[in-house]
Amino acid sequence: MSDTKKTTIVLFSGEYDKAMAAYIIANGAAAYDHEVTIFHTFWGLNALRKDEHVPVKKSFMEKIFGKMMPRGADKMGLSKMNYMGMGQKMIKDVMKKHNALPLPQLVEMAQEQDVKLIACTMTMDLLGLRKEELLDEIEYAGVAAYIGDSEDGNITLFI
């Protein structure tokens, strides 16, 4: 349909709160019947990581990167007041109290609502992330795919 509106989001950040904002907007836009794309690049790729260890061949540097970055959406820290992870635990408690969906469920719901999740392959290479380590049923692309989705889009955000 040509009159379908489009929302595209670049998720660059790897923090729990910022990723949450991106995924809430994505789910909201999907409820508006928009065609929604989230393009994950740099630290945002960690939102797509599986939470278990996936054995893949990596260089020394890539292994270090893999260890230092959060393995999956649930392990991301806050952008403010993280206090070595204490802040993240506190906000999760508060979210439970207010019935706000945790980030992993927001990601799941986005997939259910056919939000297109794209992993940027260039930054995957830089950070040493392999397809096997990322969620199933996502797409792999570069800047051209993002521009392609955005150029006739209605909303575009960089988070």
Place this chain on the structure above:
Amino acid sequence: MESAKVLDAKGLACPMPIVKTKKAIADLNSGEVLEVHATDKGAKSDLTAWAKSGGHELLKDTEENEVLKFWIKKG
């Protein structure tokens, strides 16, 4: 007012009320009315904007005991 369906979205936080409303209204026929109950304080602005954009009609909304109720006619 006769509602074809009632959606209980009480206690749910953004963006759930709108996501659930979208799913619920998909099952209705055009002209039928969906009744939504919510407690999220943003629900009024959210549902009003959402209904307008989707071509639905917000017939009525009430608030009692902190429960917001909406009647949306599917467009």
